[in-house]
Amino acid sequence: MRAGASLSEADKEKLKKLNEEASTLSDTFSKRLLAANAAGAYATPMPAALAGMSDAQLAAAAQAAQAKKAQGYVLPLQNTTQQPAFSYLSERSTRPGDLR
Numbered sequence: 001m002r003a004g005a006s007l008s009e010a011d012k013e014k015l016k017k018l019n020e021e022a023s024t025l026s027d028t029f030s031k032r033l034l035a036a037n038a039a040g041a042y043a044t045p046m047p048a049a050l051a052g053m054s055d056a057q058l059a060a061a062a063q064a065a066q067a068k069k070a071q072g073y074v075l076p077l078q079n080t081t082q083q084p085a086f087s088y089l090s091e092r093s094t095r096p097g098d099l100r
Contacts, residue, residue: 043072050073050075061073
């Protein structure tokens with residue numbers, strides 16, 4: 001059965017407007033989330049702050065900095081709750097929970 005098929009014409013119109021609003025809000029949220037993820041990152045000019053990372057990880061961080069036209073190293077935001085790259089860092093001041 002199709003959702004809303006048995007609704008009155010007035011209710012179908014309400015449902016259509018609600019679906020349009022939900023679609024607009026979802027699209028807006030997705031765009032804002034992508035923008036926040038792109039903007040959010042840990043940046044440092046000092047390689048010592050990234051002690052513990054492999055050469056490949058450091059190269060990726062340097063490449064991320066170049067892509068953002070920043071100097072040094074950038075660890076892009078991976079998700080909102082965890083940053084996997086931070087688990088490799090031995091410099092305590094750059095690890096999550098220690099950032100101030």
